[in-house]
Amino acid sequence: MRERITSPCVGLCSTTLGDRVCRGCQRIDSEIRDWPALSGEQRHRCMVELDRLRAEVAGRYLVVVDPDSLEAQLRRHRIRYRDAQPPLSRAVELLRVGRGRIRDLSRYGLAGRDEGDVTTLHGRITADLLAAAERRQAVLPAPLDLPTLDP
Template structure:
């Protein structure tokens, strides 16, 4: 059975054009943004897998999914775009991106906020998660993508 084509993670907020090595919108590396259309499905899946793992990790630091079927149902009822191949923590982020300010009771959507983050409103929590996702992607880029040039300085 053939897997569906990998959709671009682009959200239309690209910062690589202004010199960022990691896009502040989709969190891909600049070379991945540039070469996306020339990548094979396998290469795209590898990038998508890295991004979804990083996002899931950041979301798990702040909240817990307590009812995955309820969350999936809410996403469908709200007609929100999400990737069913990603885990439920990525789904929660899709929900928060679309309407964090409209959710009064997270449990009605299948998740709960950790006590350590309870003082934050959901819009602030969404922004915190997004910032951590960017920092994690940037750290990965710095560690594994940047290489020293012949003169010992770091280049992209």
């Protein structure tokens, strides 16, 4: 029986528009296409890599000063997260969902490294995240070592 690992999809798939890397979840098109056929280990590796990428990029702009407050706000706003997900990766999801409503990052257990509003901060993180995901795509091995699926 396969280990069940929830898809990182956030419902903003841009690969249907021709993007090679999804602007919503940062997976490459083959990872999205082949997700149902991936083993639990392959899905886990993908999630770990996406979390690493998000934490690395978000860490340029944010500091998590109170992980418990961040988690409480995620629960309060019903934003999906995983127990093993690093706090900075969780913060990316929080900003994606709440960027238009969040005024004070400290209420969410976060601090910005630079001045600026949350919408601008989210825009910078998103742009850098997409660029990092595209670089990741360039060095990623062929579809997570999956055999080609027949249509």
